[in-house]
Amino acid sequence: MRTTTVAEPGWQVGVVWMGFPVVGAGLLWGVQAAAGWLLSLPWIPFRGPLRLIDSIPEPWDTVGSLALGAAVGLFFAAWAAHERLTVEVTDETLTLTRGGTPRTIDRTEISAVFFDDKKLVVLGRISEELARESHDLPAGAVADAFQTHGYPWLDADPHRDEFRRWVEDLPDLPPAVNALLKARAKALKKSDADDARELRTELARLGVVVRDDRKRQFWRLTGQSGR
Template sequence: MTRELGFSPPDRVLVAAGPAAVGLLLTAVLPIVARWALGLGIALPFRAVIRVIGAVDRPWELAVQGAILVAAGLFVTLVSHERLVTITVGPGEARFGEVSVARGDMAALYLDGETLIVLDRESRQAARCLPRARRKVLEAAFREWGFPWRDSDPYAALYRPWNPGEDGLPPAVDAVLSARAVAVRRKAAQEAGEMLTTLEKLGYSVRDDGDKQLWRPLVRS
């Protein structure tokens, strides 16, 4: 027996129809707001764009603008469905998208902002995802099935800010952190994520605090 943790009915409606509804609302509101802003007689950034928006008043122009904004809303819905993951919980394991983790292999599950993180017995990230279910639903289900749910990262106190050439870190780890810092600044998420895996193989966990990297040694439980 398993249980799927996905969108609640209200959330499903919100994700499916909300962005498109916002697009329709903006179709009616944007030209009015643009004309009001132009009438203030003050310097405006992107004034040419605002003037174009304010000039939209004919039915066919509103229809075209509405179609564009609704299409943008539907694209947001599609992206949300792809990024947000349905989690399946069973008596012996849980599935996070394409990744399955046995309950006995987990040391902790917790939410870091909107991201659900699963740590294994060596405190490595066994899985991470953006869940479709809300926090209360996740917590209740995982506790009911005996999974090690935590309110926060149980190893948070072990993290230290990384500084290049810091004493105590092996040269190989420092080199990967240096390369990853560049990837983070370039917003190369995939490359930075791959380096996290490399660092875990070297015995260290890393998380980001803005543009700073925090590190800690892995902990076996």
């Protein structure tokens, strides 16, 4: 069975693993080097930690700041690696893997695949969203993979004109949907990505597709909604 795999380029992965520790070390070293000057500014916050940093003698303050900054950078590099999306396409299935967890979608369930800004979107047979994944994959390679295996790749969302902006207590929507959208608006305002993702899933079960634009929610109904 032919399989086409699309992942982030090796050079891009290398930049993250090498660059994040270097940037982290440089930033923390800069704070350490400027701690004395920063304490001279009466309005500067976090004076306690700055005094502690400034009190550490050389060379331990420089060594410590570089080591801690590099460790913080490595942590974020590992987090970025965990969040990377890998796409595997065959003639029969699509597999999306993030955080080491694969999710497979049968080809027969898919009606359209396209990019919505920096999201890879997969639609089902009644226009429901089977997947909406953020990514840093090469766009051309992704499109080629789907087209090579005969998937319905589109240049844009075929239902984009159906989306309407959500406002609180919209009369066109059932109370349960409005309640979920209201809770999701709060999650977006707090930048709670996990809660927003869970609420999107709950809305999908009710036949509602949601897309975001600068923390504003836009919605449309799928075929299962019966409206």
